[in-house]
Amino acid sequence: MLEKDVLVIGAGPAGLAASIEAGKYGASVLLVDLNMQPGGQLFKQIHKFFGSSAHRSGTRGYDIGKQLLKEAEESDVEIWMQSTVIGIFPGNKIAIEKGLDSGEKEMVTMQAKKIIIATGASENAIRFKGWTTPGVMGAGAAQTMINVNHVKPGQKIVMLGTGNVGLIVSYQLMQAGCDVVSLIEAAPKIGGYAVHAAKIRRAGVPIRLQHTIIEAKKGADGCVCGCVIAQVDEHFQPIPGTEETIACDTIALAAGLKPTMDLVKLAGCKLTFNGPFGGYIPLHNERMETSCEGVFVAGDTTGVEEANTALEEGKIAGISAAEDLGLLTADAASDKRAEIWDRLHSLRLGPFGERRMIEKEVVMDEYKERIGTPSPIQ
Amino acid sequence: MALINTGYLEYEELESIQTLPSDERYAEGPVAIIECVQEIPCNPCEAACHFGAIKIGEPITKLPTLIGEKCVGCGMCVARCPGLAIVVVDKTFTDTTATVAFPFEYYPTPVVGEERNAMNRKGEIVCKGKIVKVVNPASYDHTPVVTVEIPKEFADEVRTVERI
Ligand SMILES: Cc1cc2nc3c(=O)[nH]c(=O)nc-3n(C[C@H](O)[C@H](O)[C@H](O)COP(=O)(O)OP(=O)(O)OC[C@H]3O[C@@H](n4cnc5c(N)ncnc54)[C@H](O)[C@@H]3O)c2cc1C
Ligand code: SF4
Ligand code: SF4
Numbered sequence: 001m002l003e004k005d006v007l008v009i010g011a012g013p014a015g016l017a018a019s020i021e022a023g024k025y026g027a028s029v030l031l032v033d034l035n036m037q038p039g040g041q042l043f044k045q046i047h048k049f050f051g052s053s054a055h056r057s058g059t060r061g062y063d064i065g066k067q068l069l070k071e072a073e074e075s076d077v078e079i080w081m082q083s084t085v086i087g088i089f090p091g092n093k094i095a096i097e098k099g100l101d102s103g104e105k106e107m108v109t110m111q112a113k114k115i116i117i118a119t120g121a122s123e124n125a126i127r128f129k130g131w132t133t134p135g136v137m138g139a140g141a142a143q144t145m146i147n148v149n150h151v152k153p154g155q156k157i158v159m160l161g162t163g164n165v166g167l168i169v170s171y172q173l174m175q176a177g178c179d180v181v182s183l184i185e186a187a188p189k190i191g192g193y194a195v196h197a198a199k200i201r202r203a204g205v206p207i208r209l210q211h212t213i214i215e216a217k218k219g220a221d222g223c224v225c226g227c228v229i230a231q232v233d234e235h236f237q238p239i240p241g242t243e244e245t246i247a248c249d250t251i252a253l254a255a256g257l258k259p260t261m262d263l264v265k266l267a268g269c270k271l272t273f274n275g276p277f278g279g280y281i282p283l284h285n286e287r288m289e290t291s292c293e294g295v296f297v298a299g300d301t302t303g304v305e306e307a308n309t310a311l312e313e314g315k316i317a318g319i320s321a322a323e324d325l326g327l328l329t330a331d332a333a334s335d336k337r338a339e340i341w342d343r344l345h346s347l348r349l350g351p352f353g354e355r356r357m358i359e360k361e362v363v364m365d366e367y368k369e370r371i372g373t374p375s376p377i378q
Numbered sequence: 379m380a381l382i383n384t385g386y387l388e389y390e391e392l393e394s395i396q397t398l399p400s401d402e403r404y405a406e407g408p409v410a411i412i413e414c415v416q417e418i419p420c421n422p423c424e425a426a427c428h429f430g431a432i433k434i435g436e437p438i439t440k441l442p443t444l445i446g447e448k449c450v451g452c453g454m455c456v457a458r459c460p461g462l463a464i465v466v467v468d469k470t471f472t473d474t475t476a477t478v479a480f481p482f483e484y485y486p487t488p489v490v491g492e493e494r495n496a497m498n499r500k501g502e503i504v505c506k507g508k509i510v511k512v513v514n515p516a517s518y519d520h521t522p523v524v525t526v527e528i529p530k531e532f533a534d535e536v537r538t539v540e541r542i
Contacts, residue, residue: 047462048519050420052438058422058458060519149509174541175484189382194416195461197385204501207385308419350417350439 003257004078006321007094007112009085009263012040013307014299014314015118016068021318021348022116023075025327030112031077034084038072039065039118044140044147046175047168050193050306052291052347064307088115088267090377092294114321117264120312121257121278121300128217135224139169139254149328154250158227159183160213168255169198178193181248183207184229184295186236193352214238216251227251227328257304268296268378272366277303278357283367286337288313289319291367295373298322305356311346315366341367386415386499389534399446399467404494408451408479412442413499413537414461426458434443451481458519466525469533476533478508479525484541488512488524493538504532507539 006022008015008235011033019031036044045061056064072079082099089095092115098108123138130136135154139161142153157178159170162185170180186209190197200207211229219225231242249278258279269282270291281303288296296317299310316337323333348357381387392398395415400520403409410431412423417439424442426436431448432455434440451466457481466479478496488509498508511525528536 047456048422048521050387050418050422052419053422053425057420058426058460065521134406176487190385193418193461194381194385195414195418195459195463197381198387198413198499199462201385202497202499202501203541204497209383306419346437346439347384347419349437352416352418353439 001107002110004028004110004112006030006116006318006324007032007110008116008118009080010118010299010301011035011038011079012310013042013064013068014120014301014310014317015040015116016072017311017314018118018296018298018318019077020068020075020175021315022114022321023072023077025319025322027114027322027327029075029077030080030110031072032083032098033087034082036082038069038081042068043142043172044143046147046172049307050349051306052343054260054343055308055311057308060357061307067217069213077254085263088263098253102376103289106217113325114296115267115299116280116296116298116311116314116317116321117303118265118297119153119257119260119263121304123257124255125255126213126253126255127171128213129214130218130224133216133218133224134203134220135249137253138218138253139165139252141272142250142252143169143172145312146172146178152176152178153252154224154225154248154348155179156181156248157244157252158213158248159249159252159254160320161185161254161256162187162190162192162197162207163254163256164196165257166197166265167192167202169199169252169254170205171196172207174205180205180249181246184211184213184373185209186212186232200343212236212238213251217245224249224251257300259301259304261301264290264297264301267292269297270371272363274303274359274363276355277363281363283371285364285367285371286341288317289320289374291371291374293376295377303356303359304346308347312340312347316340381415384407384478384500387415391415395487396441397431399444399449402527403446404467404469405534407470408450408466408477409446410444410455411465411467412444412463413465414442414459414463420460423455423459423464426455428454453513453523454517456481456523457521465537469530469535471527474530476530477520477525478533478536479511479523480538481521482524482538483521486542487514487522488526488539492521494526494542496536496539497540498535499537503540504536505529507536509539
């Protein structure tokens with residue numbers, strides 16, 4: 001059976017950083033991802049990233065991805081693409097449906113001394129009358145279409161949601177030559193960063209706060225031909241009589257993300273519910289270890305945040321795995337972790353980050369209380 | 379803050395939060411205006427300025443401040459800011475006109491000599507503008523910085539040109 005020191009699942013910023021770090025200290029690392037290209041979210045992000053210049057912010061997402069891939073190669077990380085982890089068993093045995101160059105799939109079972117789960121997050125759906133009509137899609141899907149496949153999802157777009165994803169994808173749709181007719185937001189204020197909202201407003205696109213979509217209108221061709229919006233009250237309920245119809249051929253939904261938990265659950269990691277982080281997340285400690293001994297988590301899987309925080313958490317997971325493999329002394333590992341926690345701390349300041357900083361503490365306190373010391377995968 | 383309800387800054391709001399160049403500084407020529415008013419974890423503008431004219435410091439969430447005397451109006455920060463929140467304004471361009479240099483990431487890229495509608499922060503047309511400069515070197519990484527000439531009285535209002 002194939003054996004590796006570390007298996008990293010998910011090749012987004014978190015998984016790549018974890019692989020690079022563990023590889024750097026001499027661990028043999030296998031990184032698997034079900035996508036065609038490594039990089040996770042990064043390769044569809046054609047915008048310049050905000051964040052710290054120490055994390056290459058001001059650089060476009062895909063260029064950050066390319067740089068990480070180069071570093072992963074330099075650290076001798078083995079990467080399997082189009083390969084999906086489908087099982088995690090006691091004794092750290094893992095089942096992978098491996099993608100072969102021929103396009104075929106092969107079932108591989110392997111054993112990893114340490115497992116790092118960095119499977120990211122997935123988009124939330126919003127249900128309204130007609131929400132399954134062709135032309136209604138996730139904002140992430142629209143973004144993949146324009147930036148990866150170079151196909152416009154439609155010409156006249158209505159975007160639901162004004163978080164950073166809704167704002168950034170709206171901007172990119174305009175760059176691709178689509179008309180964004182309106183952004184619709186149920187809350188009384190814009191969710192994402194003002195600088196991103198300002199780009200949208202400057203382009204003359206209205207942002208309708210305290211409104212929601214109540215229906216997607218279906219045209220003669222069976223596809224979206226418009227959407228009905230309505231004002232909402234303070235309980236986010238549509239107010240009768242305030243309906244308006246907007247002509248459009250695409251409705252993109254940017255209603256938040258939730259952590260991708262399938263593998264965390266398969267491994268039997270103990271979970272906790274955390275609203276600000278997007279839903280159920282694995283309990284973990286300051287070493288990014290879960291309730292399962294030798295199983296670490298990093299990035300959006302531990303709570304939806306940003307590429308910067310995903311990178312830093314990935315590094316912590318990589319360092320902790322290397323430490324447990326005896327490749328790094330406990331002192332060296334905790335010094336390195338302390339440095340990273342300092343950086344994470346400064347990334348989680350300000351009106352947008354504070355809440356996440358507090359919630360991270362809550363999660364780690366709960367870990368201490370409920371778990372204390374991790375135990376092997378059952 | 380009106381900004382989080384409307385998505386755009388009123389000039390008064392900007393003035394109350396950011397350090398804008400003094401009249402004396404404006405009189406000396408092109409200078410950067412930083413329209414970034416929320417404490418977000420972001421600082422590439424600080425590293426972009428080779429003249430040390432933008433200060434954020436620690437922690438990274440602090441607002442950027444412009445040190446007007448150090449700014450030479452070169453426009454590097456305009457291209458590097460991921461929020462597209464910085465412009466360079468020259469109120470000395472001619473006796474009657476000013477220029478605004480702004481990032482413009484839409485096609486078609488404006489060309490020198492072209493006339494386009496100049497727009498304010500809300501996306502409303504303010505006046506006609508004439509494109510006088512377009513800079514797009516590799517170091518700007520696909521963010522052309524476009525300079526538009528407009529009547530001087532609109533220098534604090536115009537922030538972009540119309541997409542066509
Ligand atoms: C529109 C948009 C704009 C953004 N802009 C910014 C920005 O400007 N600055 C910033 O810091 N952040 C930004 N982000 C956020 C950032 O992209 C994410 O927070 C970051 O990518 C999370 O990294 P990750 O490694 O945790 O997950 P991801 O990047 O999502 O990677 C997870 C990977 O795991 C793989 N995977 C999942 N399940 C399996 C399985 N069973 N087997 C194998 N592989 C699996 C997936 O294929 C994926 O490649 C943006 C996000 C979006 C959507
Ligand atoms: S315009 Fe040039 S000198 Fe002025 S702040 Fe920006 S980068 Fe610095
Ligand atoms: S780079 Fe732009 S968005 Fe980031 S802090 Fe500087 S001015 Fe604000």
